[in-house]
Amino acid sequence: MSFWDVLWLIIVSFGFLFYLMMLFSIIGDLFADHETRGIVKVVWVVFLLVVPLLTALVYLLVRGDGMARRRARTVQSAVDAQDAYIKSVATPAPADQIQKAKALLDEGTITQQEYDSLKSKALS
Template sequence: MDWSNLWSFIWIFFWSFAFIAYLFALFAIIGDLFRDHELNGWWKAVWILFLIFLPFLTALVYLIARGNGMAQRSAKAASDAQAATDAYIRQTAGGSASPSDEIAKAKALLDAGTISAQEYEAIKAKALGA
């Protein structure tokens, strides 16, 4: 086995990993810049220009200088997305209806003959928590 080929492969693999990790950091920084509503637009432009012309140094400085705020904005975005998902699930599942709404719907179904009186009483008891 030729060791020079093995070390070349390892070297290429290492630099490929470093480049992909840098791209992840770069996109995270750009996403954070546009997520930050407190930062002036001119400062955002300055950060972007520095990311273009001095990419590694600027990414390192950004992560050191604004890392805490970046983590807070990311956590807030995640919690907002989770809250929106929970609200959508509750709305779709119909779990947000009040007991009186559920009883009224059950009464309409009873009047239409869709459910029996026993089913209506069961729905009413469930809605009232009994």
């Protein structure tokens, strides 16, 4: 195998992987779009199988903006869910905070005034 054969193999392999990534991205976006009717999805998939490169380019031209919006919405939803989970795990429950403050009060580590302050913060 010559140098040019290897170079050509690398270029073709890269192009094929790029095409597969584009195809999976289009199919994923197509099925993630809940506003598109089923028959329209079937037509897109059939055309992707029959005339793949032309259909992929047309899909990107026609629905490219929607792809970006749907992807941004999905990412934002995941970030919001992660933030909510972190807040729920990181912030102890008010009952736990009050219980710990009561234990400190019983040990004499804090005063009644400090306990009342901690309790009011936990309940707010």
